Amino acid sequence: MSDKKTGPTRPLRSARWFRKDDLPGFVHRSTLAAAGWSREDLMTRPVVGILNTWSDINPCNLNLRALAEEVRTGILEAGGIPFEVPLMSISENIIKPTSFPFRNLLAMEAEECIRAYPFDAVVLLGGCDKTQPGLLMGAASAGVPLIFLGSGPATPRSATGGDLANATGVWRLVDQLRAGKVSEGDFAAFERCVMGTVGHCAEMGTASSMATICEALGVSLPGSSLIPAVDRRRNLYAREVGRRSVRMAAKGSPRPNEILDARAFDNAITLLCAVGGSTNVIIHLLALAGRVGVPLTLDRFDEIGRRVPLIANVQPAGEHLTERLMTAGGVPALLKTLKPFLHLDARTVDGCTIGEIIETAEVIDADVIRPLDNPVRSGETLVVVRGNLAPDGAVMKACAADPKLFRHRGRAVVFEDVQTIADRIDDPELDIDENSVLILRNAGPVGAAMPEWGMLPLPCHLLARGVRDMLRISDARMSGTAYGAAVLHVSPEAAVGGPLALVRDGDIIELDVPARRLELCVAPEELERRRQAWQPPAPKHTRGYRNLYNQHVEQAHRGCDFDFLRGANEETLPEGLFDGWVGGW
Known part of the structure; x- marks a missing residue:
């Protein structure tokens, strides 16, 4: 049996648990009798896991409990068996010291949960910044069919x-x-x-950016990403997600690596540039590509960024919130406008290709979704720079910066950590002016788990004079809602001996965005002397997950995933050798 859009039907994973007349099959089926499922149900129907990152302390995801019920209804309507599983909820604004390291923890939890339980497909429910990529990374590694639904933007x-x-x-x-x-x-x-209201950021911050590019990746239903969290149309999408997940479960297709190929990542990067999306998405896409074996690099972001204009007139690079973008035609209309740059044959969980999805799309408001020849602003949205200060690259959200700083030469003012900034930035004795280059280091993936500190505050006396932007360079990240001339994700970071560790107050820094160049203007022999004298900082964490994180996290240009989790994974159930063993009885 086969389907022209999803390919041949594959055996159900859940059959290895439930469709055997032996002791393990008896135990598995009888265990779930308490959950209301009969022997006949478990022997005949596909099983869908609903992986839910709902939490009271995470308002971005607060509506996911209601959406999970709608997904459950859709699964039941389509003849499937739903099982909802709670996973870690990462609240961007609340969790300390920073949300970023917990993306990898959620990814590990999602992967192991899927691998260990009898799911034929999974619905991923996320909203806040790190829940979305964490779920996608884990599910992609587990290899079962997946479909993503976000919480939706706030209003x-x-x-x-x-x-x-x-x-x-x-x-x-x-x-x-x-x-x-x-x-x-x-x-x-x-x-x-x-x-x-509940829901994630309502501008094109990291959460909205991730939700939006999920449509371009092909892992979300068309038109689902920008509907507000409080809009009942999101509930209707949730029910359809449930129905669609059962069809995917029954066929065992498409699997993540059948959707998340090089074409999908190109399409996602194209859309990211067109909406002026968050630089954090660069890290998440690099990590996700690493999970499915796609050789994505920073250079590809820059190649695509050079030709794709900013056409979505949404904050922070434009005027409006994402709700206006939705009413203007949403992601399908954006993709239709971007048609010359897309791989139209890329597959999606909807069962259609990107080209088929955009056939019926229409731009309703040409001020919000601009034509290619009338962009929101000229120039690239995202750029990658390299040089002796960032040998492995650094990124800049050019559409959110003052173009006057794209070619800049100034004296470095160095801050060792964020507390030093708080203590010193408004000190009248600090030798700093609008031409200075603010440097923050020891804020990378190892140094401080890469918090969103890249939008360094400007000194009060310069703000009072009307200065609104300065060149800022760091190995940190920046909120997708932020703006300014910030060069971010400098790689390798200072804490592992990257060149950022060698900068001293008064050194001349030179940025040339058109030439994609970032240079520390210090003689090579002097830099070598400083390198020889440099000492790595003492480890801050010697136990638990953070110790594991610091030992295995990769640098920003590789997506900050764990080194032992990269690479495609064809085996979804390595425990299969133990199918005949039963624990707990």
């Missing part, structure tokens, strides 16, 4: 109306507060309305 509104009450607005208001141009009362009023 914030400012006290005076408009689209100012969002995460991008926070950064601007904080600068105004530090410059003495906004009262604390106004700031408090802003705080009361900035997170008015």
